[in-house]
Amino acid sequence: MQELLGRLRALDPTASQSLRVIACFDELMAGRVGTEGLLSAAAALAGRIVGLRRTPNAVAVRFDPKGNRLPPGLPSADALKTGGLVIWIERGAEMPGANDAIILERLALALQLHYDDGRPPAPRDLATLFDDTAELTARRDAATRRGLAAGARLRVLAAPLFALWQTHPAGPEDVIATDFGPVHAAIVPADSEVAASPLGIGIAVERDDLGLSFRTALVALRLADSSPDGISRAEDLGGLVETLAERPMTPRMDADEAAVSRLASLPWALSTLDAIVRATSVRDAARTVGVHHSTMTARIDTITEEFGFSPLDGWGRMRAAMALLRWRVRTSRVFELPAPASGALPVS
Known part of the structure; x- marks a missing residue:
């Protein structure tokens, strides 16, 4: 496809x-x-x-x-x-x-x-399963109707409606309304191999906690447009993903996120900041983005000046990482149908 x-x-x-x-x-x-x-x-x-x-x-x-x-x-x-x-x-x-x-x-x-078809439609239980405010008995009844056994490890997948699936999810699915627009959501066994683009893969949970898996899948999905293959896994962020999932997105950026927004106007800044929070040293970060050590040092000075703290030291690295993630979630364009390409190239 x-x-x-x-x-x-x-x-x-x-x-x-x-x-x-x-x-x-x-x-x-x-x-x-x-x-x-x-x-x-x-x-x-x-x-x-x-x-x-x-x-x-x-x-x-x-x-x-x-x-x-x-x-x-x-x-x-x-x-x-x-x-x-x-x-x-x-x-x-x-x-x-x-x-x-x-x-x-x-x-x-x-x-x-x-x-x-003649068959009754699959019950629209997923919205109930993802709603932590619904009664636990109602959620468990919905899970039973959809064949989700107690004790089974499950995870939620979230994709835009126009996503391209290489393999169809083997589990209950529906279109779910969210603050960002409708998403194609599915519940699959935690060890399922899935392939789609773009796609957010939630954390593994038991059926009582599917709401959390759904929220982390949405966070992962909104980070998928910065993933090379369009697939973003919530578990790659460890405990940070739950923090992002449970923190409401406010209209106003905090100071750290606003600093990332200003840095985003520099063509090198986002890739450099990403390398800094992932790498174990300045030299590793320079190697990741393909620049000389001295160039990376100069870039870090610019980033430090914008943040007001060093992104290399202790809590500073954590603050920079969280600010970058929040900014990416806020500015994600993963729900936008890709525009037709202009200037088409010849097909070989």
Whole structure:
């Protein structure tokens, strides 16, 4: 799929986005995601409200791009009518988006297959499982319905709706609304091998703590755009990931995070700061980013001046690491559908 995307991006930039839309609905259909999940996914992909009316006298179902269910409304004038279904994207006076047609087409196909399947949809239990405010008995009942045994080690996967999956997750899945928009979430055995991009992999827990695994998966996902392969594992951060997961993102940056934001305007700063907090010495950090030791020393002086403390010593290194992680989580663009590439290169 990645190779095909690369070739399509070179030949026809819009086609690569369309392929991501197709892949999204294929994954959701494979996971037996129900009507509400499919509609919220379509709304997120379109960036606009999406609606469905199953019969002429039925009440319309509408979802916004954040996965929230809205009051009923009337179909748009250009609604797609197929197989007895009426589905639409609400753009008002705007021109249709480049992917509107393929989103409606794949949504219609997914809904028709869902209704023709004859099997009841998989229960929408994942939101309950991830909600620590829900009664423990309700969460355990939901876990039992989804085949999650007590004592089993599990972890949550979180991916944008347009993520590309090399292997389909072997476990319950659904589209879950979050503060950052809807995500494709799945629960898998802790030792499962998974491959998708971008992808956040939560910490391993038992079923009573799936909410924590979900929150750490979201943190990991928002760090995935700085990972070379697009896969970010919460456990790589140790205890830091739980601190990030349990600390709400405030509108205002603290002083350390603001320093990272200022440093980000320097082309070398983020890679250098990342190397500093990971390396065991200045020489190792210089080797990581491919610069001379003296150049690294000069860069550290600039970083130290901006922070007001040395990122090399004791708590200073921890403060710098946390500030860098918080800034990356805040500024992550992992939920943005990659724009069509311009200046396409020839395909060999």
